[in-house]
Amino acid sequence: MSMTLMLIAHLSDLHLYTERSETGQAPPDIRYIVEQIVSDLLSLEPRPDLVVISGDLADGGTDDDYQLIRQLLTPLPMPIMAVPGNHDRREAMRRVLGGWLVGLQEGKFLHSRVNINGVTLLGLDSVIVGKPQGALCRERLNWLEGELRKAQPLTFLVMHHPPFMTGNPHWDAYSLIEGRERFRQIIDASPKRILCGHIHQPLHTQWGPHYGAIAGSPAFQYNLVPGSAATPIEHNVSYCYPLHCCQPDGSVLVHLRHIT
Known part of the structure; x- marks a missing residue:
């Protein structure tokens, strides 16, 4: 399939909530911050063809939280792809x-597949229920391996937990x-672009032949200093x-x- 110019907006870690913040860190005005992001997306010309959200849409995950997310993002005319x-x-x-x-797929995991303008995007559910860490078990990796056989040369992989090192031991x-090693083996046949969240600070890396990016968070961000072994602390920086x-x-x- 031939490619045309395409814009993908990468959001992550919105941490929206209606009554209770699970982390205790999401600000009470987070919905208004997300409204600003939506307004900015709507102001772009051309507008993005797709919005990708790499997890932590909600800060606790009640039905009401997701109803709020849907309400806030509904003004966006472009499709939205998200992983948990x-x-x-x-x-x-x-x-x-x-x-x-x-692109949300059936099954117990919330995987996604989108083909648009000659680009393939595969969303991977890397959640371990009840834990902050992520995993890609055999079932999830088998799904990825099968989907990559039908992927376009330009392929984005979207997941919450970064498979590459950030440089901070915490x-x-x-x-x-x-599942990190098998994941690497599966994708190494050709360069991929990996979009992640979870770390709450923008980060870009070259991971072998692959480009990796972590989006920041509009809810709260950390101060990660390259080479530092210190525990990250919240930092008031622009989003x-x-x-x-x-x-x-x-x-x-x-x-x-x-x-702003």
Whole structure:
């Protein structure tokens, strides 16, 4: 399939809630911050072709939380693809958002597949129920392996937990702790672009032949200093989200949109 110019907006870790913040860290005005992000997306010309959310849409995952998420994001005219994070709840997320999110697959995991403008996006459910760490078990990796056989040359993999190291020992212990090696073996046949969340600070890396990116969080962010072994602390920094501009020749430019 030939490619055309395409924009993908990458959001993550919205941590929206209606009554109770599970983390205790999401601010009470988070819904208004998300409204600002939606307004910024609507102001773009051209607008993104797709919005991708790499987990922790909710901060506790009640049905009401997902109803709020749907209400806040409904003004966006483009399709929205999302994977769960460790603060999401699969059943409630599927129940409220299942017919609304694009590409969501059937089954016990909340995987997704989207083909758009010559690009393939595969969303992986990396959640371990009740734990902050992530995993890709044999069943999930088998699904990925099968889907990659039908993927376009430009393929994005979306998951909450980063499979690559961040350089901080605190966060690396809370990232993908199971299935990392086989995941790497499965994807190494050709370069992929991996979009993640969970770390609450923007980060870009080259992981072998693959590009890896972590989006920040509009709810709260950490101060991760390269090379530091200190436990990350919350840091009052401006929020930005990445726009991945896919070119017809298969290259990708990444622009950052700052939200005041």
